[in-house]
Amino acid sequence: MANPNGIGAPVRRREDARFLTGRGTYTDDINRPGQTHAVFVRSPYAHARITGIDATEAMQAPGVVAVLTGADMETDKVGSLPCGWQIHSKDGSPMKEPPHFPIARDRARYVGDAVAVVIAETREQAKDAAELVMVNYEELPAAVTSLKALEGGAPLVHDDVGGNLCFDWHLGDAAAVDAAFSQAAHVAKIDLINQRLIPNAMEPRAALGEYDRATGEHTLTTTSQNPHVIRLLMGAFVLGIPEHKLRVVAPDVGGGFGSKIFHYGEEAVVTWAAKKIGRPVKWTAERSESFLTDAHGRDHVSHAELAMDRDGNFLALRVSTVANMGAYLSTFAPSIPTYLYATLLAGQYKTPAIYAEVKAVFTNTVPVDAYRGAGRPEACYLIERLVEVAAAETGIDKTELRRRNFVPASAMPYQTPVALQYDTGDFAKNLDIALPLVDYDGFAARKAESARRGKLRGIGFATYIEACGIAPSNVAGALGARAGLYESAEVRFHPTGSVTVFTGSHSHGQGHETTFAQLVSERFGVPIENVEIVHGDTSKIPFGMGTYGSRSLAVGGSAIVKAMDKVERKAKKIAAHMLEAAEADIEAKDGRFVVAGTDKALTIGDIALQAYVPHNFPLDELEPGLDEQAFYDPKNFTYPNGCHVCEVEIDPDTGVVQVVSFAAVDDFGRVINPLIVEGQVHGGLVQGIGQALYENCVYDEESGQLITGSYMDYCMPRADDVPSFTVRYHEDQPCTHNPLGVKGCGEAGTIGASAAVMNAVVHALSEYGVTHLDMPATPERVWQAIRRHTPAQAAE
Amino acid sequence: MPCTVSMTVNGKAVSREVEERTLLVTFLRDQIGLTGTHVSCDTSQCGACVVHVDGRSVKSCTMLAAQADGAAVTTIEGLAAADGTLHPMQAAFREHHGLQCGFCTPGMVMSAVDLVTANPSPSEHEVREGLEGNICRCTGYHNIVKAVMAGAEAMQGGTMKAAAE
Numbered sequence: 001m002a003n004p005n006g007i008g009a010p011v012r013r014r015e016d017a018r019f020l021t022g023r024g025t026y027t028d029d030i031n032r033p034g035q036t037h038a039v040f041v042r043s044p045y046a047h048a049r050i051t052g053i054d055a056t057e058a059m060q061a062p063g064v065v066a067v068l069t070g071a072d073m074e075t076d077k078v079g080s081l082p083c084g085w086q087i088h089s090k091d092g093s094p095m096k097e098p099p100h101f102p103i104a105r106d107r108a109r110y111v112g113d114a115v116a117v118v119i120a121e122t123r124e125q126a127k128d129a130a131e132l133v134m135v136n137y138e139e140l141p142a143a144v145t146s147l148k149a150l151e152g153g154a155p156l157v158h159d160d161v162g163g164n165l166c167f168d169w170h171l172g173d174a175a176a177v178d179a180a181f182s183q184a185a186h187v188a189k190i191d192l193i194n195q196r197l198i199p200n201a202m203e204p205r206a207a208l209g210e211y212d213r214a215t216g217e218h219t220l221t222t223t224s225q226n227p228h229v230i231r232l233l234m235g236a237f238v239l240g241i242p243e244h245k246l247r248v249v250a251p252d253v254g255g256g257f258g259s260k261i262f263h264y265g266e267e268a269v270v271t272w273a274a275k276k277i278g279r280p281v282k283w284t285a286e287r288s289e290s291f292l293t294d295a296h297g298r299d300h301v302s303h304a305e306l307a308m309d310r311d312g313n314f315l316a317l318r319v320s321t322v323a324n325m326g327a328y329l330s331t332f333a334p335s336i337p338t339y340l341y342a343t344l345l346a347g348q349y350k351t352p353a354i355y356a357e358v359k360a361v362f363t364n365t366v367p368v369d370a371y372r373g374a375g376r377p378e379a380c381y382l383i384e385r386l387v388e389v390a391a392a393e394t395g396i397d398k399t400e401l402r403r404r405n406f407v408p409a410s411a412m413p414y415q416t417p418v419a420l421q422y423d424t425g426d427f428a429k430n431l432d433i434a435l436p437l438v439d440y441d442g443f444a445a446r447k448a449e450s451a452r453r454g455k456l457r458g459i460g461f462a463t464y465i466e467a468c469g470i471a472p473s474n475v476a477g478a479l480g481a482r483a484g485l486y487e488s489a490e491v492r493f494h495p496t497g498s499v500t501v502f503t504g505s506h507s508h509g510q511g512h513e514t515t516f517a518q519l520v521s522e523r524f525g526v527p528i529e530n531v532e533i534v535h536g537d538t539s540k541i542p543f544g545m546g547t548y549g550s551r552s553l554a555v556g557g558s559a560i561v562k563a564m565d566k567v568e569r570k571a572k573k574i575a576a577h578m579l580e581a582a583e584a585d586i587e588a589k590d591g592r593f594v595v596a597g598t599d600k601a602l603t604i605g606d607i608a609l610q611a612y613v614p615h616n617f618p619l620d621e622l623e624p625g626l627d628e629q630a631f632y633d634p635k636n637f638t639y640p641n642g643c644h645v646c647e648v649e650i651d652p653d654t655g656v657v658q659v660v661s662f663a664a665v666d667d668f669g670r671v672i673n674p675l676i677v678e679g680q681v682h683g684g685l686v687q688g689i690g691q692a693l694y695e696n697c698v699y700d701e702e703s704g705q706l707i708t709g710s711y712m713d714y715c716m717p718r719a720d721d722v723p724s725f726t727v728r729y730h731e732d733q734p735c736t737h738n739p740l741g742v743k744g745c746g747e748a749g750t751i752g753a754s755a756a757v758m759n760a761v762v763h764a765l766s767e768y769g770v771t772h773l774d775m776p777a778t779p780e781r782v783w784q785a786i787r788r789h790t791p792a793q794a795a796e
Numbered sequence: 797m798p799c800t801v802s803m804t805v806n807g808k809a810v811s812r813e814v815e816e817r818t819l820l821v822t823f824l825r826d827q828i829g830l831t832g833t834h835v836s837c838d839t840s841q842c843g844a845c846v847v848h849v850d851g852r853s854v855k856s857c858t859m860l861a862a863q864a865d866g867a868a869v870t871t872i873e874g875l876a877a878a879d880g881t882l883h884p885m886q887a888a889f890r891e892h893h894g895l896q897c898g899f900c901t902p903g904m905v906m907s908a909v910d911l912v913t914a915n916p917s918p919s920e921h922e923v924r925e926g927l928e929g930n931i932c933r934c935t936g937y938h939n940i941v942k943a944v945m946a947g948a949e950a951m952q953g954g955t956m957k958a959a960a961e
Binding site (some may be wrong): 010015016017018019020021022023024025026028029124200201202203204242252254255257286287375508509510511544656675676678679681682683684685686687710712716718719722724725749 | 815817825830831832833834835836837838841844846871872873875876881882886889890891893895896897898899900901902905920922923924925927928930931932933934935936937938939940941942
């Protein structure tokens with residue numbers, strides 16, 4: 001009988017019991033004896049020289065314990081927040097990497113840049129006293145948008161970074177692309193903006209620092225997707241604390257979406273301050289602080305051209321992008337618009353030549369880094385918008401144009417012209433499943449029906465491929481990563497047969513406590529309730545690179561498999577000894593270890609007990625214990641792919657866009673828990689729809705003030721803004737290079753959705769002659785587009 | 797100026813001396829130690845802090861503790877039966893995978909219970925409109941809506957349908 005909690009089963013989540021009863025433990029839920037509270041004084045200016053800080057009055061306010069500044073950190077030799085990825089420009093020079101101190105020292109470079117921290121007995125007292133810290137600012141002109149920051153004479157964010165240019169990078173064969181363009185029968189072009197977004201995990205960031213004078217150990221509890229990475233970056237580069245004296249704990253974390261990958265200054269400040277004042281220090285962001293200081297996402301301005309022959313075959317793609325880095329380089333910022341973006345510009349197509357140039361620019365805005373999808377949604381949006389423009393201009397049906405240019409399944413593994421090698425994928429199959437699912441042939445009738453009600457209707461497609469798993473260390477290292485990108489796991493059988501798995505992946509909503517336990521239950525037949533998954537604590541887990549880039553199952557899960565392989569090998573040795581058989585004759589299946597061809601067998605539970613009660617072990621050959629560790633470094637990225645189809649209806653009188661249906665067909669390789677996978681898709685889709693229709697981070701272009709600084713101004717998708725979804729996946733293209741055959745599903749929805757929605761919106765507006773609209777397609781923008789394209793007499 | 801605030805929280809009488817400006821959510825989290833109620837937006841926009849005050853859902857970040865003086869407050873910790881049996885709405889959220897990171901969940905469940913109390917058989921459209929004041933960033937709402945519809949049926953005494961599909 002199939003294991004009801006094994007691979008492929010929609011096991012209900014084990015973590016839900018605590019979350020549904022209010023017993024989750026998030027960072028702000030944790031309180032320590034003697035705890036103090038930190039509130040940051042933040043720059044109200046986008047760019048200002050700090051000429052003096054007077055904390056006299058604040059220090060006298062009730063409950064205040066300390067007011068600390070960048071100068072205090074400098075005295076204590078606190079370092080700069082490091083950047084984890086180095087990009088080299090076209091000319092071979094390394095990217096510009098100005099220092100990024102946890103608290104600004106002489107200059108504030110964005111609204112929200114920390115300039116001091118007030119520590120008091122209560123949060124309210126700290127907040128009151130923060131108002132009393134007198135900071136003298138000399139306001140400076142600000143460079144706010146990426147394009148303006150590149151203009152000659154723009155204010156310099158960092159005096160020693162001329163032109164605000166962090167790097168000017170490229171990828172691909174420019175000469176081959178030029179040659180292909182000269183032969184083209186048709187060239188489709190597009191200019192587009194992939195607007196800046198604010199990730200908005202529902203749990204605001206928080207950090208709690210503690211110091212134990214008896215042992216000299218620091219503990220940081222923080223809202224992180226990767227506590228080991230924080231330990232490494234903060235310990236080694238910022239505070240100079242060796243790993244064995246620094247514990248980083250990421251307990252329950254309320255969503256991340258990329259924004260909690262990075263090492264933030266507040267983490268260093270509370271850790272440093274806890275030792276300085278000799279008491280625990282807690283900081284919890286208010287939402288307005290999250291808006292001002294969480295790393296933002298996207299913010300690309302691009303021009304792209306696609307060369308085709310007369311049959312619509314893609315000959316070459318040329319892309320030029322300006323990416324906004326914000327005021328400083330966040331932890332992985334340089335990798336996003338380069339190796340996680342330009343390498344995906346082949347998409348699902350066999351375009352033989354591609355050339356991309358990316359200029360990364362400093363501005364007086366909060367740093368920009370990975371946000372769900374991280375580079376790949378930007379690539380998908382660009383390609384898929386351009387393909388729809390090409391289809392409209394050539395008159396070739398948009399599904400047919402895509403099909404004509406797909407990399408065929410028979411060409412796998414396929415080497416793209418932009419560095420990646422796709423292992424598997426059947427893109428035509430995704431489309432074949434999608435077309436009847438959305439009744440593509442019936443669209444004209446639905447459009448006519450909408451028209452009878454005075455509505456416009458459009459259908460949009462997006463096919464995507466993403467590189468996930470992030471990645472083989474050797475490849476990442478060659479591309480500029482300053483870290484290895486593997487994952488660790490430890491599988492510990494206890495004497496009574498229960499199991500604890502320690503994983504370096506981190507769950508902040510993904511359901512690892514369920515999915516990972518299914519792997520163990522499947523392999524060893526252990527009841528799922530006897531398997532505990534431990535994550536998020538550097539004092540318990542061997543090591544970890546954390547969760548981002550849809551990597552947990554593909555890399556973290558594979559590490560667990562590798563550790564289970566070792567457990568099985570050891571268990572076979574023990575079984576051979578106990579059953580007086582040759583090790584080679586022991587067969588393992590579903591937790592039973594059988595001497596081949598006999599009825600002599602032991603369960604894993606029997607073996608675990610013997611492993612810890614080794615009364616007659618041949619100790620020269622067989623160690624006691626059943627506890628194995630593994631590190632898994634993948635051989636390649638994984639390549640989830642799919643086809644998303646969106647249908648919208650637009651009210652031409654109001655400009656309101658309604659998503660009337662959305663279907664996602666995805667290839668995630670093998671699926672361990674379909675319930676969780678579908679949930680990941682749903683959530684991703686709404687973040688993609690959010691970008692397409694609602695979300696937009698706006699800074700005032702002159703003052704650099706954040707205009708969209710609350711949920712009143714930054715429009716988050718709500719339940720009544722989106723439909724229910726049709727989600728399908730197929731499993732017949734498993735990943736070829738990891739032991740589970742899995743590809744990852746966390747980002748797919750977000751990657752495909754924005755393009756599918758916008759293609760549908762533009763399609764609906766095409767009868768007015770609209771060929772492109774930048775996101776978000778708010779009612780105002782849609783209405784304006786209709787007005788602009790409506791002849792005067794017709795508008796009356 | 798401190799003031800004394802007394803109320804019933806999850807059936808237990810509590811009384812604390814607090815600053816007048818203390819919000820109900822701060823009272824519950826910091827004074828009573830019930831950290832299941834979360835603060836996410838500080839501006840009454842997201843609904844993570846929803847509790848029931850005298851049987852009606854309230855965003856507890858927008859109410860002073862003093863305003864709840866004398867009231868009966870139910871938080872997510874008080875929703876399940878004394879023996880630990882989940883409330884039908886909690887059970888439906890689990891069955892239909894209506895939560896991921898869990899941070900919006902307490903407010904979402906408390907809002908859903910209030911919604912169904914007022915409208916025992918809501919349509920999908922009514923559920924979506926009814927949850928407009930609760931933001932979830934993880935689930936895309938799809939499974940929350942499914943869970944609320946199933947929870948509504950279960951609260952009516954119906955049996956919960958298995959989420960077979």
